[in-house]
Amino acid sequence: MQVENPMVRPVQWESSHWGVDACGDEILYGDTIYEFPNGEIVLEENIRQYLxxxxxATRKIAE
Known part of the structure; x- marks a missing residue:
């Protein structure tokens, strides 16, 4: 008879896909995102593109 150790859990291969941001890029669990009041979600690396x-928004250099 085999006794299972309750401290050992089987590995679960869950998808790391969380969703898609407003720019069309895949969001994975653990990614940093921004959520706007209108419900849009944007990956941190896409925030400038979204703005x-x-x-x-216009990107300028302060002079």
């Missing part, structure tokens, strides 16, 4: 393309 300029979706909200009309």
């Amino acid at each position: 300029t393309e979706n909200l009309g």
Whole structure:
């Protein structure tokens, strides 16, 4: 008779896919995201693209 150790759990291969951001990129569990009041979710690495393309922000250098 084999006795199982309650401290050992079987490895579960769950998908790391969490969703898709407003720029169309895959979001994985653990990614840093920004959520806007309108419900849009944006990956941190896409935040500049989202601000300029979706909200009309202009990137400038302060002079």
